Amino acid sequence: MEVITDFFRNKGVKRVIIFGLMIFILYSVRSMMNLILLTFIFAFLMNRLMEFTAKRVQINRKILVILLYTTIVGLLTAGLVKYLPIISLEISQLIKQITNFSTQSHDNPLIHFIESFISSEKITAYIENGFTFLLVSFTDISKTSVQVLIALLLSLFFLLEKPRLIEFTDKFKQSKVAPFYYEIEFFGKKFSRTFGKVIEAQFIIAIVNTFLSVIVLMVLGFPQIIGLAIMVFFLGLIPVAGVIISMVPLTLIAFTIGGVLKVVYLIVAVMIIHAIEAYILNPKLMSSKTDLPVFYTFIVLIFSQQFFGVWGLIIGIPVFVFLLDVLDVTNKDPIIKKDKAD
Numbered sequence: 001m002e003v004i005t006d007f008f009r010n011k012g013v014k015r016v017i018i019f020g021l022m023i024f025i026l027y028s029v030r031s032m033m034n035l036i037l038l039t040f041i042f043a044f045l046m047n048r049l050m051e052f053t054a055k056r057v058q059i060n061r062k063i064l065v066i067l068l069y070t071t072i073v074g075l076l077t078a079g080l081v082k083y084l085p086i087i088s089l090e091i092s093q094l095i096k097q098i099t100n101f102s103t104q105s106h107d108n109p110l111i112h113f114i115e116s117f118i119s120s121e122k123i124t125a126y127i128e129n130g131f132t133f134l135l136v137s138f139t140d141i142s143k144t145s146v147q148v149l150i151a152l153l154l155s156l157f158f159l160l161e162k163p164r165l166i167e168f169t170d171k172f173k174q175s176k177v178a179p180f181y182y183e184i185e186f187f188g189k190k191f192s193r194t195f196g197k198v199i200e201a202q203f204i205i206a207i208v209n210t211f212l213s214v215i216v217l218m219v220l221g222f223p224q225i226i227g228l229a230i231m232v233f234f235l236g237l238i239p240v241a242g243v244i245i246s247m248v249p250l251t252l253i254a255f256t257i258g259g260v261l262k263v264v265y266l267i268v269a270v271m272i273i274h275a276i277e278a279y280i281l282n283p284k285l286m287s288s289k290t291d292l293p294v295f296y297t298f299i300v301l302i303f304s305q306q307f308f309g310v311w312g313l314i315i316g317i318p319v320f321v322f323l324l325d326v327l328d329v330t331n332k333d334p335i336i337k338k339d340k341a342d
Helices: 002-009 011-028 030-054 061-103 109-119 121-139 141-160 162-174 178-220 225-236 241-285 294-308 310-326
Strands: none
Touching: 011 030, 011 178, 030 061, 030 141, 030 178, 030 310, 061 141, 141 162, 162 178, 178 225, 178 241, 178 310, 225 241, 294 310
């Protein structure tokens, strides 16, 4: 009996059991996963924005949080009211244009290569999931809006009461569930440091990529710029694969409006943008422990897309990096003293 007791008191065993319990709980509430992920992403990104602003503007913390949320929600609302009909029209025209092009016969070897690339099983799955996600989001805009609104409210309350929440949560250290609390705290810190920062980096890279791509597309005379910008932004959230997938519709449109020469201009421009991301943005935003080999990146994306759909393409890499950190594969933290959970 003592052997069994000692076995379950072992730090490693206890950590694995609690981690498994957390996964089981998340799986049990998988119907709320959209809300959970949106709340975490909004809270993390807004907290980083608040910290960035607080260093440059001396203002009360709660007032700053309210001002930031009011500004962002106001801009989003104004943008949706003004541009939602245009966005819907441009996305439908974009899908129609790509569909019409794909039904036509072409003798150009470049187009044949692109068509064979699209027909590969995984690329087809990515594109189908992406368009399905967009169509569902726009056709069921009320449900999506409610989820986004609730996530924004929850993240707002979290940031407004963050000091009080931390103070209240610390009381669990002296409670009867203290052993569980220390393990959850361990995973929570790992999660925010890896998952959160990778998501933050992906968002920043996607925004920069969209801004540079829109400039290039406008110079090249592409139609439906707003619809293409939204497509480039969402695909930009997918590490590595997003750039490749976004090239498919962009190349088809370039060939339609300007032939092979326009395609060459587009490819050169995208290579320059990708070089800026790879050699300037990535080293600054991603630490060495999150810089995965391309082979690992694609393997993770394939499996995460298979199991989690569109969300898997966005959170697959951050979750994988988090697991690597938990397993000390990429953990660069200095050795700390034996924690209180022992």
